[in-house]
Amino acid sequence: MPDIAIAERAGVGTDGADRPTEDHVVVLDNAVLLLDGATSPHPDLPPGGWYAGLLAARLADGLRAEPDADLADVLAASIADVAAAHGLRPGHAPSSTVAMLRWQPGLVEALVLADSPVIAFGRFGGDALDVVSDDRLVTLRDDGKLQTGADVRRRRNAEDGFWVAEADPGAAAKAVRRTWPRDAVDVALLATDGVSIGVDEYHLFDWPEALRLAREGGPDAVLDAVRTAEKQDPDRVRWPRAKRHDDQAFVVVDFTACAQASGGIQGLP
Structure with missing residues (x-):
């Protein structure tokens, strides 16, 4: 079992008021799941955090029952089950990002759907870093194609848009995936x-x-750095954003602890 360190912090709503986090982290025997519920586009919909919590629990159950199952298949089944259990319809349902990291004796796998990346450190054909990210959403934003709520609804889970866990299990097949040899990965971040x-x-x-900040001060040091910057831009002028502070969840998975029994991220090179 790798050493796993987690930091979580709630943000604020679009109105600036405190509210519970909509991020969810689940640690299993051979996997870590991280989900970020999106702010619901309609006031009559359940919150994204509610959906993310249900989906995280269903994913965890699926991986416990079939630890070797294909990650996209487990995600598709989980999306379908949550939608059926709660009467959610594609295009009119809360949504969530999904990041999954799973390790087995010979390999490490990552799956990313929407904007919650997985970052692996190790030896990857001459590279020491491999970022598994789904940039379709941010690309659309940067191109000015998500100006209104109608734009978001039209492009969510559409071929000319972005993909996210919602009520359409087909979104799972659109996830970004990566597989590495087990002995090539030293550390992974979610x-x-x-x-x-x-x-x-x-x-x-x-x-x-x-990673250096997390090694020296724990994963909370990374959250602190982001929050400090945001507090210095309270009116959101330097960095325009919907919320002064978003929810934060950060996971450090240290595989070197397995081989070296070194006590965690403090022992990283």
Whole structure:
């Protein structure tokens, strides 16, 4: 079992008021799941955090029952089951990102759906870093194609848009995936966009620096760096964003602890 360190922090709503986090982290014997419930586009829909919690629980049950099952198949079945159990319809349902990391004796697998990346450190054909990210949503935003709620609804789970866990199990087949040899991976990070924004938009640090911060101060140090920057931009002028602070969830999975019994991320090179 690798060493696993987790940091989570609730953000605020679009009105600036405190509210419970909509991020969910589940640790299994051979996997970590991280989901980020999206703010619901309609006031009559259940919150994204409610949906993310249900989907995380169903994914966990599916992987416990079939630890070797294909990750996309488990995700598709979980989406279908949650939708059927709660009467959710495609196009009119809450949604969630999904990041999954699973390790087995010979390999490590990652699956990413929407904007919660998995970052692996190790030896990958000459590269020491492999970022598994789904950039379809951010690309549409940057291109100005998600200006209104109608734009988001039209492009959600559509071929010319982005893919996210909602009520259409077909979205699972659109996930970004990666597989590495087990002995090639030293450390993996999983992050919701409340953390990855520090790399992708604020440019406070890159992923190796995020790992260094986590090694020296624990994963909360990475969350602190993002929150400190946001507090210095309270009116959201330097970094325009819907919320002053988004929910944050960050997971460090240290595989070197398995081989070295070194006590966790403090022992990383």
